[in-house]
Amino acid sequence: MSEEAMAADEIMDGVYRALCEHGYAELTMQDIADECEKSKSLLHYHYDTKEDLLVAFLDGILADYEQRLACWADRPPAERLVEFIARFVFTPEEDERESFHLALLEMRSQGPFNERIQEQLDRSDELLRNSVADILDAGIADGSFEPVDVDRTAALLVATLDGARTRQITLGNAQPAASYTRVVAEEALDGIVDPLLAEGVDRPTLSDALEQLDD
């Protein structure tokens, strides 16, 4: 990895930690500089504004996510779909993940007021929905899924998992047993995914998929 690329990686890690620590609304370039142990002027050398830096950060997250999904592209569609769902599951003990998604939620609530942030959010939504639609298309093509309107089913699944995550991170202890994301992922598998499977097609359990993601 070039020195340039390493510096960029360190800056992006700094953005991540700064978002976890300070949230989005009150985040400053100084917070980010502190977290990645670089000077504020170096950050400004690479990124004119905080917005430029955040847009680059969101862009990087999307690219990472795309790459991780691509690693699974050769697996059977049913397995890929369970894996997609399992990625949304986390326990209330994962504080950092919760803090990060809370900061993203703040950012999302500002999306409509910031064109460039909204563009990234729109891209993220399309990426998620297209990923599910691709998996469904592949499964219909190889006979493991029943024919279905893939775009509508994708919208349903993405909304469901996003809603579970938002509720889990914003609510206190008054949640469904285990965690919102876990309960909803299991229900989505039983209620939405299983009816799509062609006769005789098996899928991994959520626990199996979670173990695989941990490896």
Add this chain to the structure above:
Amino acid sequence: MSEEAMAADEIMDGVYRALCEHGYAELTMQDIADECEKSKSLLHYHYDTKEDLLVAFLDGILADYEQRLACWADRPPAERLVEFIARFVFTPEEDERESFHLALLEMRSQGPFNERIQEQLDRSDELLRNSVADILDAGIADGSFEPVDVDRTAALLVATLDGARTRQITLGNAQPAASYTRVVAEEALDGIVDPLLAEGVDRPTLSDALEQLDD
């Protein structure tokens, strides 16, 4: 209605309009006072702090919502469930509703940092999930729904509808046709609700339910 109750109603309408106009993060007592055409000192006479006022506001919304649901309690369970789902649907043209839910989303992202706001969010989540569970219980009791784990199904439905709303208000034009809430509500009816219906039980269409809500 007493003068006192009328004043309280006017203040709550002012909070609603101020949230739509200014969002949550930067909302001031002065904004609220301006929107309800009262003095800031009058607001402070009734509510010590902005937080007190917002907690009372959330409390009022929940009470209203509970009351509206109660009006439907005598209808057949399948009809009540469609109505519950239809309440989440709105078009991208409903700007005020979008602004209001964006402000609520900002507030939700702050929930974990504010105990009293979080208590109200928790109450709202319980109210939503319990409402669905009650409808499902009623349907299982009268034979119109198949037996099902009502709490888990309720968590699934609430997460799904919440996720669709969050995506609709935060994203730009790159959404599923019609609107996220509409597409997801229809898919949830076909994919989640219909399989629960006992044989021979009909349910209203989403369009019918939306028309009824408009009346």
